[in-house]
Amino acid sequence: MEQLLKDLLMSNGVSGYEEHVAKIMSNALSKICSSVEIDNFGNVIGKLGNGKKKIMIAAHMDEIGMVVKYVSEKGYIYFVKIGGVNDSILPGKLVEIINKKGEHIKGVIGTKPPHLTTAEEARRPSKHTDMFIDIGLSSREEVMKVLNIGDQIIFEPNAGVLHGDFCYGKAADNRISCYAMIKVIEFFSKIKDLDAEICACATVQEEVGLKGGKTSSFKVNPDFALIIDTTPAGDMPGIEEKISALKLGKGVAITMIEAAGRGTIVSQKIRRIMLEAAVKNNIAHQIDIIDGGMTEGAIIYTNREGIFTGILSIPTRYIHAPASVFNIKDINSAIELAIKTIEAVVEEL
Numbered sequence: 001m002e003q004l005l006k007d008l009l010m011s012n013g014v015s016g017y018e019e020h021v022a023k024i025m026s027n028a029l030s031k032i033c034s035s036v037e038i039d040n041f042g043n044v045i046g047k048l049g050n051g052k053k054k055i056m057i058a059a060h061m062d063e064i065g066m067v068v069k070y071v072s073e074k075g076y077i078y079f080v081k082i083g084g085v086n087d088s089i090l091p092g093k094l095v096e097i098i099n100k101k102g103e104h105i106k107g108v109i110g111t112k113p114p115h116l117t118t119a120e121e122a123r124r125p126s127k128h129t130d131m132f133i134d135i136g137l138s139s140r141e142e143v144m145k146v147l148n149i150g151d152q153i154i155f156e157p158n159a160g161v162l163h164g165d166f167c168y169g170k171a172a173d174n175r176i177s178c179y180a181m182i183k184v185i186e187f188f189s190k191i192k193d194l195d196a197e198i199c200a201c202a203t204v205q206e207e208v209g210l211k212g213g214k215t216s217s218f219k220v221n222p223d224f225a226l227i228i229d230t231t232p233a234g235d236m237p238g239i240e241e242k243i244s245a246l247k248l249g250k251g252v253a254i255t256m257i258e259a260a261g262r263g264t265i266v267s268q269k270i271r272r273i274m275l276e277a278a279v280k281n282n283i284a285h286q287i288d289i290i291d292g293g294m295t296e297g298a299i300i301y302t303n304r305e306g307i308f309t310g311i312l313s314i315p316t317r318y319i320h321a322p323a324s325v326f327n328i329k330d331i332n333s334a335i336e337l338a339i340k341t342i343e344a345v346v347e348e349l
């Protein structure tokens, strides 16, 4: 696995706490952009080239996680969830609490062993509000010496190769797209004749209401915005093909409708441009029409007087879990199709 991709997956940045991943993004972008800034909201915006069209690429860099809420007298840590986390995945997981000094404090989300669980308790689904983190200290006093209320909590960082092109990692949603965005910018940094300015926006706080996409697209005010994000793949036990037909290794998904229309409904014109770009250039792709879930495209395309928006989604298994599975081939087809879409948009829009 390429080092940049690994660094992005291993880095931390629960929504509102993106400084660490923002530093990786701004370092990578400064090597290939003419300017890079971090705006008031925390979005990293890199600019490149100039010309009559303004193109925005957006990839959110925040991840779902938790934040320290309360420490009990006995030193157990209670938390709030940030973003969509299923309570059922939490018990027994290894986490890291990151304090003000940037130190990572290891902890385990405690769970009652079956030996001590009554039949009635075993039937009841556990709620995150009853869960606690054990960091191996036995009093509130000791705990408060190493962390503060309000510190972010992430799942234990992990990234690597499973087999062949199949890889795993924490926060694949959406660090794999941050990586893809950098590769797209890298490509355009070597092309001198594109009649456009490209703004790469690594956005914040997507997982808690698409916020960074809203402010950055207002600031950039592009003619076209291309969002790169992940989308849940359906090729695993328990998901019928009619619910999701997206498969790993079969190419990037061109998202057309999110959340049954409550999210982005991509315009017919942009759908045509993106599909043509994929077919003409022989890029592996799938079509994503999804019942639940949306990207920051939903807020960007309704910003200002309406912004032409396209969405590329990389199919990913186990999104919002401590480790997700993805395929390198799909990242590569996302990079290729992003490039060809932008070239086509500059010509045709």
Ligand SMILES: [Zn+2]
Pocket: 060, 173, 174, 206, 229, 230
């Ligand atoms: Zn996402």
